[in-house]
Amino acid sequence: MSNNHFQVYSIIFISVIFLACQTKSTNGSGSNLSFIGIDSSKFDSVISDKNVTLYHLVNKNGLTAIFTNYGARIVSLMVPDKESNPTDVVVGFNSINNYTTSSDPYYGATIGRYGNRIAKGKFSIDGIDYQTPINDGLNMLHGGPIGYQGVIWNAEKIDSSTIQFSYLSKDGEMGFPGNLNVKVTYRLRDDALKISYEATTDKKTIINLTNHAYFNLNGEGSGTILNHQLEIFSDQYTPIDSTLIPTGELANVKGTPFDFTKPEIIGKRIDLDNDQLKHGKGYDHNFILKENGDNKHAAHIIGDKSGIVMDVYTDQPGLQFYCGNFMTGKNVFKGGAKDDFRTAFCLETQHFPDSPNHPNFPSTELKAGETMKSESYYKFSIKK
Numbered sequence: 001m002s003n004n005h006f007q008v009y010s011i012i013f014i015s016v017i018f019l020a021c022q023t024k025s026t027n028g029s030g031s032n033l034s035f036i037g038i039d040s041s042k043f044d045s046v047i048s049d050k051n052v053t054l055y056h057l058v059n060k061n062g063l064t065a066i067f068t069n070y071g072a073r074i075v076s077l078m079v080p081d082k083e084s085n086p087t088d089v090v091v092g093f094n095s096i097n098n099y100t101t102s103s104d105p106y107y108g109a110t111i112g113r114y115g116n117r118i119a120k121g122k123f124s125i126d127g128i129d130y131q132t133p134i135n136d137g138l139n140m141l142h143g144g145p146i147g148y149q150g151v152i153w154n155a156e157k158i159d160s161s162t163i164q165f166s167y168l169s170k171d172g173e174m175g176f177p178g179n180l181n182v183k184v185t186y187r188l189r190d191d192a193l194k195i196s197y198e199a200t201t202d203k204k205t206i207i208n209l210t211n212h213a214y215f216n217l218n219g220e221g222s223g224t225i226l227n228h229q230l231e232i233f234s235d236q237y238t239p240i241d242s243t244l245i246p247t248g249e250l251a252n253v254k255g256t257p258f259d260f261t262k263p264e265i266i267g268k269r270i271d272l273d274n275d276q277l278k279h280g281k282g283y284d285h286n287f288i289l290k291e292n293g294d295n296k297h298a299a300h301i302i303g304d305k306s307g308i309v310m311d312v313y314t315d316q317p318g319l320q321f322y323c324g325n326f327m328t329g330k331n332v333f334k335g336g337a338k339d340d341f342r343t344a345f346c347l348e349t350q351h352f353p354d355s356p357n358h359p360n361f362p363s364t365e366l367k368a369g370e371t372m373k374s375e376s377y378y379k380f381s382i383k384k
C-alpha cells in the first residue's frame with residue numbers, strides 16, 4: 001500500500017472512531033470499544049457499592065482516550081504515529097478485574113492524597129504529628145495502601161472531549177487530616193491531554209496529586225522504552241537514599257547520568273555504576289523544573305519506532321522520571337503483552353517526594369478554605 005493510501009485509510013479509520021464515539025458517548029457506559037480491543041462489559045462492575053464503568057473521550061484531531069472511575073484512571077490513549085496509525089501510548093489492562101488484582105495498582109491512575117513517598121509515613125502540621133499506614137518498605141507510597149488509585153470516583157462527562165472525576169477524601173482517611181474535596185478533569189484539547197486538579201479542605205492538610213500514566217510512545221507491548229530519546233528541562237534533581245527518600249540535597253545534573261538537558265537515549269547510561277541509579281534500580285528520581293509559573297516545559301520525549309513526540313508541560317515544581325524498574329512481567333496488558341521490565345515510563349508532574357519533612361522543598365500544605373489548583377498537559381506531535 002502506498003503511503004498516501006495508508007494515510008487516507010488512517011484518516012477514514014480515525015473518522016469512523018470519532019463518529020462511533022460521538023453517537024455512543026452520552027454517559028460512557030455500555031459502549032462498544034472493540035476498535036481498540038476493549039470489551040467494555042469487562043469494566044462494568046460494582047465496587048464498594050459504587051458503579052464502575054468506562055468512559056471515552058475523542059476529539060477532532062484524532063486523539064481518543066478511555067478512562068475508568070476506578071482510580072479516575074486512564075486506560076488507553078490513542079495517538080496517530082508517523083504513518084497516521086492510531087497507537088495506544090498509555091499501557092493498561094482490559095478488565096476491571098485485572099486492575100483490582102494487578103501487582104502494581106497505579107497503572108494510569110490518579111495518585112493522592114500525597115503522591116510519591118513520605119519517610120516512615122510521618123509528618124507534622126502546626127506541631128501535630130500524623131502517621132499514615134506504611135506500604136513501601138519503611139515508607140508510605142502514593143497516599144498509602146488505599147490511595148486514590150483504589151477508590152471509586154464520581155464521574156461527569158462534560159462533553160465529548162472532557163470528563164470530570166470527583167472524590168471526597170474523608171478526614172483521617174489513610175491518616176491524613178481534613179475532609180478533602182478533589183476534582184480531576186481530563187480534557188482532549190487539540191493535540192494534548194490536559195489534566196486539571198482542584199482541591200479544598202476543611203482542615204490544614206498536605207497534598208501532592210499526580211497522574212501515574214505509564215507511557216510507551218512506540219505503543220503498548222512494543223518492547224522496552226530504552227531507545228526513546230528524552231530531554232528534561234531541569235538542571236537539578238533530588239538524590240535519594242536506598243529507600244528512595246530524598247536526602248534533602250538539591251544536586252546538579254551536570255556530568256551525571258541525570259543530565260537530560262540535551263536529548264539522550266534513556267538506556268544509554270541507565271546501567272552505569274552509580275549509587276543513585278543503584279538506589280532507584282535505574283531512573284526513579286525527582287527533577288527540579290527550571291522555570292517558574294504555569295505551562296513550564298518539563299520534558300520532550302520521542303518514540304524511536306513510532307516517531308511520536310510527547311511534550312510535558314506543568315505548573316508543578318517537580319517531575320518524577322520513573323522508567324519501569326519495578327515492572328516484572330506479572331501482569332498482562334490490553335493487547336496481550338506482559339508488563340515486562342522497563343516496557344513503559346512515567347513522567348509524573350508533582351511536588352518533591354517527602355516535602356513535609358524537608359523545609360527547603362516547596363510546601364505542600366493546603367489550608368482550610370483555600371483552593372489548590374494545578375494543571376499539567378501531555379502534547380503529542382510527530383518528529384520532523
Ligand code: GAL
Nearest residue numbers: 104106141284320322326348
Ligand atoms: C513510581 C515510583 C516508583 C514505583 C512506582 C510504582 O511513581 O517513583 O518508585 O513505586 O511508582 O510501581
